[in-house]
Amino acid sequence: MARITLENVKKSFGKVKALDGISLDIKDKEFFVLFGPAGAGKTTILNNIAGIQVPDEGLVKFDGQIVNLVDAAHRDTAMVFENYALYPQMTVYDNMASALRSNLYKKDEDYINKRVHEIAKMMSMDYLLERLPSQLSNGQKQRVAMGRALVRMPKVYLMDEPLAHLDAKLRNAMRTELKGIQAQFGTTSVYVTHDFMEALSLADRIAVINEGKVVQIGTGDAIYDLPINEFVATLMGDPEINIIPGKLSKEGSVYKFAMKGSGREYELPVDQDLFAKLDTLGVKNVDLALRPQHLRYSFESKPGYLPCTVYSYESIGNKSVIVAEIGGQQLRMIAPNGLRVKIDQDVYVDLDLSHSLFFDSESKDFMARYNEAEIRRIAEPEEEG
Amino acid sequence: MKSGPKLGTKILLNVLLILYAIFALFPLIWMVILSFKSDAQMYNTMFVFTPTLENYRIVLFTTPYPRYLLDSLIVSGLAVVVSVIVGVPAAYALARYNFRKKEDIAFQILSFKFAPEILVVLPLFMIYQKLRIYDTYFGLIWVYQLISMPLLIWVVRGYFEDISVEIEYAAQVDGYTWWQIFFKNLIPLIKPGLVSAALLAFIFAWNEFTFPLLLAGTNVQPITVAITKFLGTDTAHYGQLAVAAVVSALPAIIFALCIQKHLVRGLSFGAVKG
Known part of the structure; x- marks a missing residue:
């Protein structure tokens, strides 16, 4: 010992x-x-x-x-x-x-x-x-x-x-x-x-x-x-975390994220702590990271869903992984087994942005994430006291 | 895929092998036959003759032949012992440690083996005279290192390289000292290579002719040199000569048979690696 x-x-x-x-x-x-x-x-x-x-x-x-x-x-x-x-x-x-x-x-x-x-x-x-x-x-x-x-x-x-x-x-x-x-x-x-x-x-x-x-x-x-940083984020988890480059902009008190691949602009869900942190950092070019379990898919067009095509579909036993593509941006997500999915068919993807992490596009370092204080409290119990 | 060669090919291969075996073995068989022939039947019989042990009696009991044999055993045996004691640590160092000019040194050691003996024997003769080690056991054992050591080092080095270094680490972590690791873990693993290399080194040393001919000859007379004495200037006693050759071949054959198990595996494994 x-x-x-x-x-x-x-x-x-x-x-x-x-x-x-x-x-x-x-x-x-x-x-x-x-x-x-x-x-x-x-x-x-x-x-x-x-x-x-x-x-x-x-x-x-x-x-x-x-x-x-x-x-x-x-x-x-x-x-x-x-x-x-x-x-x-x-x-x-x-x-x-x-x-x-x-x-x-x-x-x-x-x-x-x-x-x-x-x-x-x-x-x-x-x-x-x-x-x-x-x-x-x-x-x-x-x-x-x-x-x-x-x-x-x-x-x-x-x-x-x-x-x-x-x-x-x-x-x-x-x-x-x-x-x-x-x-x-x-x-x-x-x-x-x-x-x-x-x-x-x-x-x-x-x-x-x-x-x-x-x-x-x-x-x-x-x-x-x-x-x-992004390196650590991509090492942990399978399928790998989605890294989505884009631009942050602020309109009034609301942050918007313009996704680079699709050009789609998302309004970020409100999290005062997060917004305050983004305010102080003031970085505009960010990589938004989202775990595959926080992406939803649909094979029919739904409002707010992003139209993509299927890049690959892989069954891994108890679940399967769909990789969708839009404008060179690949999005990995988890789906149940036994789907009939063809390569290049249409798929519609929704991002649950309230779980996203933000990294600086240049340095690739961690900036902020949703619920940071809460997660920090759970993840680092001893560092707290 | 794996049907093997066809029957015809098999037969052809075997015939070729048998031909080669006859070609390789016949001189030896002929030598043994000669050793049982009397001088009178030497030139006028082929395979049918009255066998006699007379040649053996003369060579073994009336000449100093046993002493020559003993000289050969001492010189070759000790040469191999020295080679093992010096060569195994050297091989270990060459296999495990990185030092400057390592490959040059390894090559230098090997090059001793392919330099023609006759090239170095004259200067050696002068040096030996000066050092007063001419015609001594010590002198011959020393010069035999040129023959036995390179072989031993290169074969054993290959074996050490094949042992993963983690085995040594594991033993260190287990609480063993370097010496314990060396004798308990490494020596058993290189044994096949060590035994076969030592045997080959012994045979090479045993068969050595140039060095003992020129660097010894009176006090120390290895068998290879001494055999020539049976070839007189006026008479050639082929029967006795054959006996001397047959008997001198025995030790190597006996050793080889004893460790046959190690020999093939020992040389085919590890040694082939560069």
Whole structure:
């Protein structure tokens, strides 16, 4: 159990800047998720915490103690590697027992036996214990890699995409399981993923990482509802959030939004806080962002609906996604399953603007959104007090 | 799609392989046959003759042949041991670490292997005379490193490169020291490559002729050089010569059979990588 702090950590590999001034404060017993696209530097952060790599600059602290010069063996972490890193010449049992047999974390064989079986049972892989890694499927290997970390009671669990190669059913089960394990052990965990569902469902807090920098840190709700810029907004959610460029104008006390693609002008629903904020910012060129669930469609013309054509229609199991197009602007929305939709047919779309977010068209930074105060209160409870 | 080659092709391939096998094996068979022939029957019989062990008796019990054999074993064996002790860490370094001129160094090591021995042997002869290591075990073992080390380093390096570095990280996180990781996790994984490379290095060292001929010859006499003694200036005892050759081939054959399991896999895997 430990609080882990990174202060302005920088790391380069040759000319490539992998980490460019990362500062994180991971609280004791927290489930902290590092989320970002491939190549963002998430794994490098993990390696720096584990002590596998040493930062070029900056400090890594465990409970306030600087551990930059402590080697990986003495940091008392347990890590799940993305490529499993199982020892090929050892059975699953020996793999899992490995750490408990090292001089540093030595336990007697009885304890090891009990513990390995306990964890194996929990991960429903006790029938695999006598096998060699080469006799396992990828999903099984991944579970063994997880199990190998979980047999220990380290200061911190470091997990690098531990569920990425599991099939969907097992992944959901393991997600629940993981959350339970973490709650039960209360061990600080740092979890790397590029799957926003995993990030949102597991995390106490999420750090969004991009190009070696921390973009935003916050609870899942905060990241989802109050993204700091368009990049974060588009990472979270599937189908992706709609980004609609346009122009803001004020007539009297009412704001209007002229959509660039269609040329249609919308009168924005009144929200005094929002309007006040837009007044102070005074930005005219904005991107209005709207989650797909806040778009309505109709196949018949209705007043106020925007006439578009169907660009694509994709069924994804329990729902489907319609992508409509107007003047080069694509609009994604969620529809029920089993519709008969043809490409290029007419579709009419209504935007529920009372859920929209506003980003500055130039800097792509977050400006304001509807119900901001209310959402902020829910999403950032601790920051309030 | 996967019907395999046609029957006719199969037969043709097998015939070709058999022809090649005969071509490759016949000299060896002929050598074994010769070793059982008496001098009297040497030139006037082909496959039908009265086998005799006389040649073996003469070579093994009346000449210092066993001593030559022992010299060869000492020199080749120790040369391989030194190569393993020095070469495995070198291969590890070349596989894992990035340092300046790394590829140049690796190539330099390999180039020892393809420089003709005769090219360097004369200067080496002078140096050995000066250093007083001419005609010593030490001197030969040293020069044999030119033969055994490059092979070992290149094969083992390929093996190290095939082991994902995360395995080492995982072991570090598990609380092991570098030495423990090296012996517990890495050595078992490179074993097939190490064994086959060491065996090949041993065979190359065993077969080495130029270096022992010119850098040794009195105190230390490896078998390859010593065999020439059976070819007298006036008489050629082909039977004894054949015995000497047959016996000298045995250690390599025995070793190869013992680790046959590792050999094919060991060389086809990892080693092929550039």
